[in-house]
Amino acid sequence: MARVIVNRHGVEAVRRGHPWIFRSAVGHASPRYPDARIVAIVSEQDEIVGCGVSDPDSPIAVRVWGTSSAVRLDASLFSARLTRAIALRGELFADGATTAYRLLNGEGDRTPGFVIDRYGDVAVLRIDGEAARALAPTLLQDVEPILRRAGIATLLERTSKRTDSGEPKSVTVRFGTEPANVRVTEHGVPFVVDLMRGQKTGAFLDQRENRRRVGELVARRRRAGLGIRVLNLFSYTGGFSQRAALAGGIVTSVDVAAKAHGTAQASFKLAGIDLTPHSFVSADAFAWLAEQKRKDKQWDVVISDPPSFAPSERAKPNAISAYRALHRACAEVLAPGGTLVAASCSSHVSAEDFLTTLDDIALGRSDLRLLDLHGPPPDHPTLPSFPEGRYLKLVFLA
Numbered sequence: 001m002a003r004v005i006v007n008r009h010g011v012e013a014v015r016r017g018h019p020w021i022f023r024s025a026v027g028h029a030s031p032r033y034p035d036a037r038i039v040a041i042v043s044e045q046d047e048i049v050g051c052g053v054s055d056p057d058s059p060i061a062v063r064v065w066g067t068s069s070a071v072r073l074d075a076s077l078f079s080a081r082l083t084r085a086i087a088l089r090g091e092l093f094a095d096g097a098t099t100a101y102r103l104l105n106g107e108g109d110r111t112p113g114f115v116i117d118r119y120g121d122v123a124v125l126r127i128d129g130e131a132a133r134a135l136a137p138t139l140l141q142d143v144e145p146i147l148r149r150a151g152i153a154t155l156l157e158r159t160s161k162r163t164d165s166g167e168p169k170s171v172t173v174r175f176g177t178e179p180a181n182v183r184v185t186e187h188g189v190p191f192v193v194d195l196m197r198g199q200k201t202g203a204f205l206d207q208r209e210n211r212r213r214v215g216e217l218v219a220r221r222r223r224a225g226l227g228i229r230v231l232n233l234f235s236y237t238g239g240f241s242q243r244a245a246l247a248g249g250i251v252t253s254v255d256v257a258a259k260a261h262g263t264a265q266a267s268f269k270l271a272g273i274d275l276t277p278h279s280f281v282s283a284d285a286f287a288w289l290a291e292q293k294r295k296d297k298q299w300d301v302v303i304s305d306p307p308s309f310a311p312s313e314r315a316k317p318n319a320i321s322a323y324r325a326l327h328r329a330c331a332e333v334l335a336p337g338g339t340l341v342a343a344s345c346s347s348h349v350s351a352e353d354f355l356t357t358l359d360d361i362a363l364g365r366s367d368l369r370l371l372d373l374h375g376p377p378p379d380h381p382t383l384p385s386f387p388e389g390r391y392l393k394l395v396f397l398a
């Protein structure tokens with residue numbers, strides 16, 4: 001079997017359960033393979049400490065699948081992990097009120113590089129990294145019957161490569177038939193997803209519990225007779241907007257992607273919401289916010305859920321500055337007594353880093369308190385040793 005020899009820092013990381021071995025932890029004496037391989041991970045003392053998938057072209061030299069010499073990385077290991085992942089979701093979503101959720105969360109379910117989201121009876125597979133893609137035919141051999149038993153009739157695969165036509169993603173059918181617009185529910189609330197063209201695997205399932213929380217916040221404010229003007233920045237297909245509107249809020253949704261508003265409006269209608277009091281603005285959030293400030297416009301709840309600002313560790317200082325500027329602009333249109341809901345999905349920005357972008361200097365006001373800080377929901381499990389997996393942060397400030 002192919003072997004990768006790792007230094008003692010690498011061995012330590014593997015034992016703690018960190019799923020990545022960086023190239024810097026691979027010893028010079030380690031054999032080099034030109035292609036992706038299933039490898040034994042070996043210490044400098046020649047002891048087998050685990051197994052994984054090596055990638056000759058990635059800074060992540062090995063993705064770790066097992067931490068003992070007894071584990072064999074093959075289709076049956078993948079199937080066992082997938083089966084366990086499905087069992088957890090069966091437990092989490094037993095009441096049937098939520099039909100869209102993450103079935104398999106890559107590293108967090110100890111299947112590094114393999115993510116599966118479920119939208120009713122359609123599942124969407126995403127494979128991260130060339131090495132995982134190369135080994136997929138071996139590892140995924142028995143996946144179809146397992147998914148079919150779990151009620152999945154169609155499996156799509158999204159690849160993250162850009163296509164020639166400029167469409168950012170391409171989708172292929174692995175089994176079943178290409179779906180039209182798919183209808184799913186979250187806590188009983190119906191919405192539409194465009195699986196063939198949407199972002200991520202179709203919707204941002206990681207914000208499900210936060211969408212519910214925003215709905216509850218607006219409902220509480222309404223009962224208390226407080227203002228219920230809601231601004232949802234980076235609204236995409238209107239998940240937060242829809243929950244806020246259902247709770248009685250008057251919602252302004254802002255996104256540069258005009259097409260996303262179409263899907264948002266379809267979801268509003270599906271949930272029986274009258275579109276009349278709500279507005280959908282296609283604009284750059286930063287420029288639009290500056291204009292609203294000049295006009296002295298205010299909202300009682302301001303939600304900000306931008307795309308990742310930090311694609312790499314190097315981009316972190318710029319990302320922090322961008323969050324500070326964005327949060328200042330949000331605070332400037334937040335009415336007195338209002339709530340700011342701010343999110344970050346940058347894995348290189350930790351929760352504590354993110355909170356620094358919401359301090360009194362950043363916001364230019366000193367009346368807000370941190371009420372809540374939320375991470376990813378349980379269908380997006382993470383590993384304690386792997387902070388990179390906890391990319392999602394969302395705070396409520398009031």
Ligand code: SAH
Nearest residue numbers: 204234235236239255256257284285305307
């Ligand atoms: N809150 C959404 C997910 C947001 S994803 C949900 O719960 O589903 C980020 C969104 O930001 C994308 O829809 C993208 O089109 C939008 N976006 C990116 N840059 C933007 C900008 N400068 N101004 C407004 N929207 C932007």
